[in-house]
Amino acid sequence: MKYPRLKSLVFCDVCHKRLSKKKKNQKKNIINVQKINFKLKDASLDLRYLLDRCYSREQSISIVGNRYNLNSRERNLLYRCIFSKRDVLVHRNRLVSDKELEGKKLCIDGYNVLITVESYLKGKEVILCDDGFLRDISGVYGKYKFSKITEKAVEMILKANKELRVREVKVFFDSGVSFSGQLSSYFMEKAKRYNIPLKAVAVKQGDAMVLRCSGIPCSGDRSIIKKAEKIFDLVHYIIPEDDIKKI
Numbered sequence: 001m002k003y004p005r006l007k008s009l010v011f012c013d014v015c016h017k018r019l020s021k022k023k024k025n026q027k028k029n030i031i032n033v034q035k036i037n038f039k040l041k042d043a044s045l046d047l048r049y050l051l052d053r054c055y056s057r058e059q060s061i062s063i064v065g066n067r068y069n070l071n072s073r074e075r076n077l078l079y080r081c082i083f084s085k086r087d088v089l090v091h092r093n094r095l096v097s098d099k100e101l102e103g104k105k106l107c108i109d110g111y112n113v114l115i116t117v118e119s120y121l122k123g124k125e126v127i128l129c130d131d132g133f134l135r136d137i138s139g140v141y142g143k144y145k146f147s148k149i150t151e152k153a154v155e156m157i158l159k160a161n162k163e164l165r166v167r168e169v170k171v172f173f174d175s176g177v178s179f180s181g182q183l184s185s186y187f188m189e190k191a192k193r194y195n196i197p198l199k200a201v202a203v204k205q206g207d208a209m210v211l212r213c214s215g216i217p218c219s220g221d222r223s224i225i226k227k228a229e230k231i232f233d234l235v236h237y238i239i240p241e242d243d244i245k246k247i
Helices: 007-052 057-067 072-081 085-094 110-121 148-164 180-194 206-211 222-227 234-238
Strands: 105-109 126-128 134-136 168-174 198-203 216-218
Touching: 007 057, 007 072, 007 085, 057 072, 072 126, 085 222, 105 110, 105 148, 105 206, 110 126, 110 134, 110 148, 110 168, 110 180, 110 234, 134 234, 148 180, 148 234, 168 180, 168 206, 180 198, 198 206, 206 216, 206 222
Parallel strands: 105 168, 105 216, 168 198
Antiparallel strands: 126 134
16 A cells, blocks of 8 residues: 655655755855865965065066956955065064064054054954064055044054053154044044154155154055064054964
């Protein structure tokens, strides 16, 4: 005698098919994520190889980016964070520790430090790069908007300077970027609460002024690191180690 198939079993059979399909889709997603990670790792290795052989950064990024079909975010990450062995050694040798700063004068690259701290507060990626410096990949150029996050970032920067017990602080903002004058005034006003001898100014060539400042520069900018005798990664001091993404 043949027994009719129970509806509940039919339902379970359908469920099983749906679950199987769902698991297959989940597996697909996991593989895709892994492929993206491996793609960036391979691209990083290739970029280091080219930079070690004195290819220009722009040319190398173009070659590697096209080879691995990288998007603008991925290209920017590699551009800002991957270095030749020689550059890694030079940059790391110029880094000073927070223990060496007491009683010293700091010269802060205003937008470089502020925007990176803001990126962290917004939950954006902040990367510990090959050369030991902390950088964001937000790509904010020529534009700036003051916000509540700015206020928090300024407080964090000032608090760090207070903790470091520095003798004097100068902050330089590029005058070509919007809000530079207002930011300079805001920094100086807030610094009074911390009793920090701080002067902030908007200037035409912020990078050049940071280097001429006769103090220890604070920046993650390659052009400044390249020319400075010593440099301090203020952002790395401010942001908790557990929140840093390593490449």
